[in-house]
Amino acid sequence: MDDISIMDCLKMVKCEIDKGWTGPNPDCKFGPCHYEGQDCTYCFCPFHPCGDEDLGEYIDTPNGKYWSCVYCHFIHRIPVCRFIASRITELRIREPDDPRLRGLLTEAKERFMVPGKAIMVLGATSDAGKSLITAALCRIISRKGYSVTPMKTQNMSLNSMIASDGSEVASIQMVQAKAARIRHPDRNVNPILIKPMGSGKTQTIVHGKIFGEFGVNEYYEDFIPSKGTEAVRESIRLQKDRYEYVVMEGAGSPAEINIYHRDIANMRAAEMADADCILVVNMKWGGAFAYALGTVELLADDDRKRVKGIIFNNMHGDASSLDSGIKEIESILGIPVLGVVPHLDLPMPAEDSMTMNRSEGKEGKINVIVLKLPKIANFTDLDPLYHENVHIKYTEDPRDLYDADVIIIPGTKDIKASVEWMRSSGMDVSVIAMKGKVPIVGICGGYQIMCASFSGTGAPCAGGLGLFDATVKWTGNEETKRQVKGKLALTGEDMKGYEAYSGCTETNAQPLFTLSFFKSPSVNEGSADVGEKLFGTYVHGLFDEPGFRRHILKMTGKYVPSGYSDVSYDKILDETLDKLADAVGSSIDMNAFNKMLEVCR
Numbered sequence: 054m055d056d057i058s059i060m061d062c063l064k065m066v067k068c069e070i071d072k073g074w075t076g077p078n079p080d081c082k083f084g085p086c087h088y089e090g091q092d093c094t095y096c097f098c099p100f101h102p103c104g105d106e107d108l109g110e111y112i113d114t115p116n117g118k119y120w121s122c123v124y125c126h127f128i129h130r131i132p133v134c135r136f137i138a139s140r141i142t143e144l145r146i147r148e149p150d151d152p153r154l155r156g157l158l159t160e161a162k163e164r165f166m167v168p169g170k171a172i173m174v175l176g177a178t179s180d181a182g183k184s185l186i187t188a189a190l191c192r193i194i195s196r197k198g199y200s201v202t203p204m205k206t207q208n209m210s211l212n213s214m215i216a217s218d219g220s221e222v223a224s225i226q227m228v229q230a231k232a233a234r235i236r237h238p239d240r241n242v243n244p245i246l247i248k249p250m251g252s253g254k255t256q257t258i259v260h261g262k263i264f265g266e267f268g269v270n271e272y273y274e275d276f277i278p279s280k281g282t283e284a285v286r287e288s289i290r291l292q293k294d295r296y297e298y299v300v301m302e303g304a305g306s307p308a309e310i311n312i313y314h315r316d317i318a319n320m321r322a323a324e325m326a327d328a329d330c331i332l333v334v335n336m337k338w339g340g341a342f343a344y345a346l347g348t349v350e351l352l353a354d355d356d357r358k359r360v361k362g363i364i365f366n367n368m369h370g371d372a373s374s375l376d377s378g379i380k381e382i383e384s385i386l387g388i389p390v391l392g393v394v395p396h397l398d399l400p401m402p403a404e405d406s407m408t409m410n411r412s413e414g415k416e417g418k419i420n421v422i423v424l425k426l427p428k429i430a431n432f433t434d435l436d437p438l439y440h441e442n443v444h445i446k447y448t449e450d451p452r453d454l455y456d457a458d459v460i461i462i463p464g465t466k467d468i469k470a471s472v473e474w475m476r477s478s479g480m481d482v483s484v485i486a487m488k489g490k491v492p493i494v495g496i497c498g499g500y501q502i503m504c505a506s507f508s509g510t511g512a513p514c515a516g517g518l519g520l521f522d523a524t525v526k527w528t529g530n531e532e533t534k535r536q537v538k539g540k541l542a543l544t545g546e547d548m549k550g551y552e553a554y555s556g557c558t559e560t561n562a563q564p565l566f567t568l569s570f571f572k573s574p575s576v577n578e579g580s581a582d583v584g585e586k587l588f589g590t591y592v593h594g595l596f597d598e599p600g601f602r603r604h605i606l607k608m609t610g611k612y613v614p615s616g617y618s619d620v621s622y623d624k625i626l627d628e629t630l631d632k633l634a635d636a637v638g639s640s641i642d643m644n645a646f647n648k649m650l651e652v653c654r
Contacts, residue, residue, distance in 0.1 A: 065097040066149040074138035076131065087126050088196035092134040098122065099137070099149055100158045107162070107200065110236055124234040126198030133165050133198075166200065169293035170651060171328035173301040175319060175360070177344040181335045182366040184225045185401060186394070187302040189637035191233035192630050194298050194650070201298040202242065203229030206285045207318035208304060209247040209255070211430040211466060212402075214593070215534050215551035216240060220261020224433045228402050229302070231623075232630045244288040245281060245317075247272075248466055251428065256466070259284050263532070273315045285317050289326045298650065301328055308351035320356040329361045329649055331391065336368045342382050349386050361649050362391040364641060369396050392641030399629055399636075402436050417444030418611045422457035424484075425449050426499075427474050428466040431553075434496055435461065437596040437622040441606060442613045451483035458609040459492050460484065462499030464593070469513035472502060481518055488520060492586045492608045497554050500579070500589035501525045504558060511555070520587050521580050523560035531555055537592060539568040543581060546600025550592040558591075565590050597622040 078084060078093040085091050102120030103109065109122035127133060140157055172190065176183040187203055194201040208223040216222050220240035230238035240261040248256040250266060257264045257272070259280060267276055292299045304318035307330075314321075323330055332348060334341045345363055352360070363382070365375065372393040379390045421438060425447040438445060446453065454460060462484070465471045475481040487493060495503040503523075506516035510529035517525075538549035542564045558580070565579030565588055579590035586608060596602040599619050606612045617625055 062097055062101075063149050066099050066101075067147070069095055069097055070099060070141055070146065070149065073142060074135050076134070087129050088198065090131075091126070091129040091198070092131045093129070094134040094138060095128050098125075098128050099141075099154055100128070103155075103158055105158065105162075107166075124195070124236070126195070127162075127166070127200075130165065130198040133161055136164065137161055166297055168295065168297055169299075170297065171289075171293065171299045171301060171323075171326035172649065173303060173319075173323045173326070173328040173330045173359075175303040175307045175330050175332045175348075177306060177332060177334040177341075177348045178338065179305050181333045182394070183302050183333050184229070185397075185633060186331070186333050186364060186366065186637065187300050188229045188232040188401075188630060189634045190300050191229055192634035193638050193646075194300070195232070195234045196634070199297045200295075201233045201300060202235060202238070202292050202296045203233055203300050203302065204241065204288065204292055205243050205302040205304065205318075206288070206322040207245040207247065207281075208243050209249065211248055211428065212433045213246060213248075213258075213431065213553065214433075215536055215553055216242070216261065217536065218261070219534050219536075221258055221534055221553055222246060222261060224402060224431070226302075228626065228630075229300075231626060232634070233300075241288040241291050244284045248430075249428070250466065251470070260288070261534075273312060277315050277317060281317055282321075285322055286325055289322070293326065299326065299328075301326060306348060307356070308348045310351060313353075320352065320359070323356070323359055328359065330359045331362045331364060331649075332360055332388075333364045333366050335366055336393075341365055342378050345382055346385065349388065360388055362389055362645065364391050365393045367396050368393050389642075389645060391645055394637055394640045397633065397636050399633055400436075400439050401629060401633070402433050402626075417442055418613055419443040419458045419606055419609050420456055421445045421459045421461060422453055423447045423461045423463055424475075424480065424499075426463060426465040426467075427470040429463055430466050431464040431497065431593050434463065434593050434596060437602055437625070440617040440622075440625055441602065441615050443606070449478070449480075451479045454480075454483040454487055457487065457491055458611060459494070459605060460487055462493070462495040462502055464497035464499060465502075466498070467513075468498055468501055468507075471498065472514055472517055475502070475518070485518060485520070488587065489585045492588065492605050493520065494595075494605060495520075495589040496595065497552075497591050497593060500591060501556065501558070503580075503587065503589050504560075509556075520585075521560055521562055521582070521589060523558050523562065523580060525556045525558050527556045531557065533591070537568045537570075537578075539566050539575065539578070541565070541600045541604065542567050542577070543583065544600060544604060546598070546604075548592070548595065548598050548601060550594030550597060552591045553593065554591045558589075566592060594622075 075094045108125040111118045112121045174183045174187045191201050191203050205226055210223045212224040213221050214224045214227045216239050217237035218239045222243035223246050226242040230242055246258040250256050253268050254266050256266050307319035334344050421443050502517040503520040504517045504525050505519040505522055506524045509527040511527040532555050534553045536551045541548050560580045562580035564577035565581040567575045568578050569575045581588050
């Protein structure tokens with residue numbers, strides 16, 4: 054921003070200070086800029102740059118650091134604007150550089166940013182739509198100008214991401230954090246992450262770090278009563294202190310009577326957070342009213358009182374056909390039905406393997422074949438490709454590879470089992486046969502599988518496929534978890550993502566990426582053999598930016614740009630989250646929801 058525009062802004066701030074409170078301006082040709090019903094009194098914020106990290110952050114621009122408050126809606130709440138305008142008048146503040154404005158912001162925050170209201174989204178079954186409803190509610194609350202965070206106390210998933218503090222959390226909680234417009238989500242959005250390891254064991258990650266491996270009995274009898282409950286309680290306290298609203302997502306069903314009093318993912322977490330609960334029922338399964346009735350009836354009396362509303366989700370057809378049933382279920386349970394959300398055909402990230410083949414039946418010029426490895430992990434890396442002119446198929450059949458235009462070897466939690474499976478099934482022969490014919494991309498564990506040999510403490514087996522003349526070494530201690538950004542070494546285009554892996558690869562191949570770190574030299578990452586069309590990397594999210602995505606698809610000779618080919622996946626996802634919030638918001642009783650939020654406080 055140049056000096057002239059800064060002076061213009063200061064003049065506008067002074068003009069708005071002189072006017073006092075003007076309220077919403079529904080006739081503004083640019084509005085609403087933030088959300089329906091916003092207060093437009095301070096279009097030019099009198100506190101900018103406030104430096105308050107609850108409300109904004111400094112970002113890097115070509116002209117240096119700039120204070121960004123693009124997601125701050127605090128100044129656009131009607132009560133906030135009225136209060137600020139009245140205090141400006143009382144204090145006779147006339148200039149935008151008056152130091153008393155900083156104290157006035159503190160006053161307004163203390164009065165209007167009341168932290169700690171928790172809402173929990175429960176599901177009558179797994180796959181009820183809890184994750185999407187949670188994301189939608191986060192965006193809806195954020196649009197009202199409130200600070201909000203998602204939270205899932207316990208999530209079982211092989212899809213994870215790295216938060217800003219280097220913690221490993223479930224991918225879907227990072228998506229929900231984006232819906233909540235949180236700039237730097239941390240470990241508290243998912244204090245416990247469980248990853249199935251096979252043989253009845255799960256790897257348990259607490260506050261983003263590996264804590265141990267447990268069998269079912271060990272987990273519920275030893276871990277949950279001690280470290281598990283402690284971690285959940287701590288994260289709930291921190292989130293309620295930091296945010297005005299905490300939208301919690303349950304796990305599975307809250308009425309699993311075999312583990313009911315040890316289940317810290319549902320009603321015990323709701324109790325710790327003193328959360329009001331919404332029960333979500335998926336219409337897809339049939340018997341929706343029975344699911345709703347049975348779930349509520351199986352809850353203990355005190356827990357049942359927490360359920361303040363029911364949402365029927367994924368409705369195909371005319372929702373009015375449920376009217377009589379809704380009246381009866383409301384009468385029986387004494388709990389209002391907040392609404393019926395229709396089936397939404399939105400390309401949201403997949404949380405589990407049940408939704409892998411989302412492009413089944415979809416026509417696409419480019420055939421992307423993904424190896425369905427044992428303990429496949431982080432397949433959300435492929436989500437950006439669903440917006441391109443491609444057909445994605447996960448396969449265990451080696452014959453499918455001969456029809457591929459692109460082959461992807463994804464991440465896995467079990468390198469040894471994956472290599473053994475590939476060799477026993479003949480998948481290794483098929484992959485090697487496609488070398489030099491189509492692009493082959495290995496991601497994290499998939500990259501290691503492409504390498505020739507393994508060595509060191511903890512090496513899972515002798516080696517991989519030998520596509521790269523490279524060695525992966527384990528010392529037993531190293532573990533890399535971090536967000537990264539840099540350039541695609543082949544073209545110089547921007548990239549960003551995250552790493553979560555153990556081991557290190559020694560290779561003489563051309564690097565795929567160059568990573569840049571604050572006040573540190575750039576480092577080479579990954580391997581690329583353009584002639585043989587081989588690409589390997591530890592970076593997850595490698596397709597999020599358009600550069601690498603476009604580069605690989607162009608190598609097929611069948612590339613036809615889509616409307617999203619030059620767009621970052623962050624922007625695509627943000628647009629999708631807006632559509633999700635619009636659809637859910639228009640389907641539920643917002644007056645009843647606002648009452649649950651206690652927004653009149």
